[in-house]
Amino acid sequence: MLLRIILREDDIRKVNIENLPENVDEFYLTIKTKLGLEGDFVLQYQDPDFGNDLCNLSCMSELPKEKATLKVCTKVRECYHTDSTLGTASLSSSSLEEGPSGLKTRQLPQPFVISAFSYDVELKLKQGNEAYNRDGTLLDISKNMKSDILDKLAEAMYAYNPYPTREDFDNVAQALVQKHPCLKEPGSDRGWYCWKFSLQFKMANFRQKLRVAGCSEVMINARTSGPHSKKLKRAKKSEVNFLPDFPDGKAQCDLEMERSALVVEMKKRKIDWKQTGKMMTSTFPLRRKEIIEDEPFVGQVKERWPALFTEQQIEAEFARLTSVDLKSSFFSGLDQYLTRFLELYKAKSSIVGLTRLMSCLNDDSSTQTKRTIVLLGLPHFLKEDPSRVFKTIQATDDQATVCKGMKVGVLMVKDGEEDIATAVVLEEEVILPEVKDVPHAIALLMGLLFALNIDYPKELRLLRKTL
Known part of the structure; x- marks a missing residue:
């Protein structure tokens, strides 16, 4: 099929796709790969039923048969920020x-x-x-x-x-x-x-x-002679608000009162998520101060900040730290190399684990299935122990026993042969018990590593560099 794709007014390209994918997700991935696009975007097509006005593409059957004009619209990302200021004489x-x-x-x-x-x-x-x-x-x-x-x-x-x-x-x-x-x-x-x-x-x-x-x-990064000087960790390159100061007019006791109110709100049967989001944003400086300076265990952070361990707030905290959308950046980066990884896996037929994973693929496999196979195959491909990151267990297994020795990872819970749950593990404890699937679990795990200022385990050095 011949496509005319409008990226910008001064950048219009002609693309020929011989075998058109059957679902929209695969089509998005094909367009992203062919044009080298990054980030999240929406495809719009000229609909002849409405005088060639643009409509969002939601089904492949909506496209004209032989030729079509598409427009790529980049999604606008919501930004999260705090009210804190640097509060120094040197920087206005x-x-x-x-x-x-x-x-x-x-x-x-x-x-x-x-x-x-x-x-x-x-x-x-x-x-x-x-x-x-x-x-x-x-x-x-x-x-x-x-x-x-x-x-x-x-x-x-x-x-x-x-x-x-x-x-x-x-x-x-x-x-x-x-x-x-x-x-x-x-x-x-x-x-x-x-x-x-x-x-x-x-x-x-x-x-x-x-x-x-x-x-x-x-x-926090000053070289001191104190006992904790070697533990202090500089902000990652992508972190925007590593350790913000308290907002003007608010002291630590004020933010502590808001934190207590957050704990109470999370115990309610019907949680006001809008108000919770506002309080999580305003208490961000206090939370970062505790995490960076006190270096508490994950269980202690979960007890004091239960809202942080929800999918919504993990994404929000990552955005507060980096001004980047967690899932969009993770999946766009993964999709960019999806086809290449699958080709590499296919070439490594001598690795039993990869061969077993690749046997689950067929022509009708969805993008989500391909993402799962690529992520599960990384330890095999890098010749590291997959059980350090991924474990498959039965619903009747004792999770505490299974998680022992697991610093970071993902559990795939089965009932017989049926997948029933995916869980995220940190410091030998199930932190997120019910996640949609493996790709989402890995994305949320990356968000938690940032939010909790946790270094990736050194024994998984190759996998750490890849992710």
């Missing part, structure tokens, strides 16, 4: 608004936007750029001027990520000399290497200032 709240939608994000924008410097610096840069454009003269920068520029850049970068990567420093340094070519370094091919190294030192000094000012997120 306005700098946080430079991030997209007023929210911090671990990813610096590409290309990085160089904001205006102080008036006197901007005046000198304007004159310097004019001279460079006229005859290539480079600006003679004073020590104070260079410090002012670096201070402003460090503050702008911190608004996105307190711990920028090497690539982030490269991008910012390049953006600086592209906007102000008079700042290029003499004798350098690209003209920005020294700016990069100076910015790295300035960023470290800037974090030190924030530690002195009382910023929690950088204080």
